[in-house]
Amino acid sequence: MSLKKLACVGDSITFGYEIPEENKWTKLLEEKLKIEVLNFGINGDTTNGMLSRFNKVLEEHPTHILITGGTNDLWYGLKDEEIVANINAMVRHAKHENIECFVGIPIPFLNLNEPNLVDEDYAECVRSFQARLIKFCRLKELPYIDFSKGMKKQHFMNDGLHPNILGQEIMVNSAEKVLKNWF
Known part of the structure; x- marks a missing residue:
């Protein structure tokens, strides 16, 4: 393992909801990049929750942080502006x-008939938020990982x-394509 440490902050998508530990994307990323990856994903978390526990993430002294969230916020009806402000x-x-930061663009929601x-x-809220978050990252010149790329129903x-x-x-x-240039 290198001295570099990536902390992944997020919700159930980061946590790996109902996925065995050895198959979680964060664990696979650790193996591929040969770095330490800390998983700070919590099922059901919002960006407000992520922000409130961010100091605990910093206490682990990561060299890099990946922030991925917002879908639970959208489920509760929060607006893009508040979510982006938290991120x-x-x-x-x-x-x-002095920690390098990346933003994860959330994956889509495929149940097209379910309202929040x-x-x-x-x-549609998720689609709109994805576009807003990409625009924010480009404006702030933040590297981002678009986790929605290549995701199909069978995934x-x-x-x-x-x-x-x-x-x-x-x-x-998707993560490796972006992060391999940083590690």
């Missing part, structure tokens, strides 16, 4: 500590939200 706050905090808790088209569990083992492989490949 920006984490990025700024990491940069203040405030009766909005959840799949998801039956809920249409969480990646299955095949989806974990797609995610690790």
Whole structure:
């Protein structure tokens, strides 16, 4: 293992919901890049929750941080601006500590008939947020990983939200393409 350490902060997509440890994309990334990868994903977490526990992430002294979140926020009806503001706050905090930061663009939601808790088209909210987050990353010149690239129906569990083992492989490949230049 190198001296570089990547902390991945996020929700169930980062955590690897219902995936065996050895098949989680974060574990696979650790093996591929030969770096230490810390998984700070929590099932059901929002960017508010991620921001409130960000100091615990920093206590692990990562050299790099990957922030991926927002889909649970959207489920509860939060607007893109608030979610991006939370991500920006984490990025700024990491940069203040001289930690290189990456942003993960969330995967899509494939259950096209399910509204969120405030009766909005959840799949459309996710699509709109993905575009907004990419625009934010480009504006701030932040490297980002688009986890939605290559994700198809067969890469998801039956809920249409969480990646299955095949989806974990797609995610690790997306991450490796960007991160191999940094490690």
